[in-house]
Structures are given as C-alpha cells and as structure tokens.
C-alpha cells in the first residue's frame with residue numbers, strides 16, 4: 128500500500144453552538160487525489176483550515192507521514208509540505224507575475240566559488256514562462272505584468288501554479304476552478320493529474336461533480352460536520368454522489384417529479 132501522507136483522527140471544532148466538525152477522520156495516501164464534497168455549511172472549509180494552520184481544532188489529532196503534527200500556522204503547514212490555495216487567495220498585487228510565482232523561493236545563480244546571487248531575473252522570467260505554459264495560461268499573460276492588472280480568475284491561476292510548482296507532498300485546493308475560464312479550468316485539471324503522476328497528493332474541494340469524476344481517485348462526503356461516506360470514483364456514479372451530498376435519494380426524487 129502507498130505511503131500515508133495525512134491522517135486526521137476525530138477532529139472536532141465548534142463555533143459557539145455550531146458543531147462545524149464532529150469526529151472527522153480521514154486518510155490520504157501518496158499520489159492520491161481525494162475530492163472533499165458537501166453542501167454549503169457541511170464543514171469542508173473548516174476541515175481544510177484546521178489542516179492548513181488557520182485555527183486549532185478543539186479535539187483530535189493530525190498525523191503527517193505517520194508522525195503526530197502540531198500545525199499552528201500556515202508556515203507550520205508549509206514546512207510539513209502542505210500548501211493550501213484558498214478561494215480568497217492572496218498574492219502580492221504590486222509585484223509581477225514572475226515574482227509572485229517564486230515569492231520567497233526565487234531562483235538563484237550559482238556563481239563560481241559557491242556564492243549565490245540574490246535574484247537572477249533572467250532565470251526567474253524563464254522559469255515563470257515555462258510554468259505559465261504548463262498551466263496553459265501563457266498565451267494571455269506576460270510574466271512581467273503586475274498582478275494588480277489581472278482578473279480574479281487569472282490571479283487564481285497564478286496562485287495555483289505557484290502551489291503546484293512547490294508543494295512537497297500535499298496540495299489542498301479550495302474551489303480551484305471558481306471564476307476560471309474554460310481553458311484555465313482545463314489547465315488546472317490537467318495540472319492536478321500531473322501532480323498526482325509525480326507522486327504528490329491533492330485534497331480538492333469543489334461543487335463541480337463533473338470535475339471530480341475527471342480527476343479524483345476517491346470521494347469523501349461531509350454533512351453537518353461529519354464525514355458520512357467514502358467511495359472510490361470507479362465504484363460510484365453521479366446520482367449516488369449527489370444523493371450522499373444531499374442526504375436524500377436523488378434517483379427516486381427525479382422519478383417522483385416525472386410521475387407528477
């Protein structure tokens with residue numbers, strides 16, 4: 128069996144009287160794309176915020192590659208190889224696309240005697256162009272353009288490209304194709320597949336079930352803070368997944384609607 132990348136054991140989180148997470152347990156393995164599904168308010172964002180260090184859980188444990196982890200900040204999560212792209216993702220608006228893609232990890236040139244130059248703009252620009260080509264957004268975007276000149280969808284593509292380029296083990300994508308055009312959406316889905324082939328894992332939150340069937344290996348469904356079902360994509364179908372999300376038998380609902 129493949130190596131375990133992340134294991135959540137009985138996570139609980141309440142906001143006042145709202146139980147956003149109730150004993151949520153989940154395991155993700157190397158090279159696996161898991162789609163986290165659920166209706167509005169099911170607890171998906173709360174779960175990924177707990178994994179990405181945005182707030183602590185009230186109870187429960189998180190294990191990363193078999194070791195119990197204490198994730199108290201986004202930095203802790205990144206140091207453990209977990210990168211999260213949130214819906215309201217933040218880039219540095221006054222810097223270029225190229226700078227944003229490599230923020231904090233700018234390529235350096237090895238000078239003779241082993242001295243590193245602080246930032247090689249030529250290498251940076253070329254690496255940025257190659258990355259934009261891979262995501263399929265190179266036609267429209269110039270690596271030197273400032274991020275504050277981009278649309279919301281374009282910014283999302285840049286943030287996703289950055290995470291996919293650098294994430295060590297696990298990438299969490301929160302509604303990654305929201306606001307994206309057709310070409311950008313295909314670029315992101317293709318990139319998710321590539322990331323899996325390279326042995327990384329992806330936790331994908333989306334309301335688009337068609338995307339789930341295109342890229343995910345496994346589906347995990349949440350309702351009212353609980354994980355209520357897990358299925359491999361190969362062993363399920365659209366109607367079953369919709370029924371699990373809503374907690375009703377969608378097939379018989381459709382039959383009843385036709386009968387009336």
Ligand SMILES: Nc1ncnc2c1ncn2[C@@H]1O[C@H](COP(=O)(O)OP(=O)(O)OP(=O)(O)O)[C@@H](O)[C@H]1O
Nearest residue numbers: 142145146147165166167168169170171172173174
């Ligand atoms: N900071 C907060 N303060 C109070 N309640 C919160 C907070 N964050 C989430 N909740 C509540 O916790 C529950 C789960 O919310 P969460 O955002 O995790 O759901 P979700 O599955 O991500 O929903 P959506 O698909 O609409 O984004 C909801 O009832 C929500 O109102």
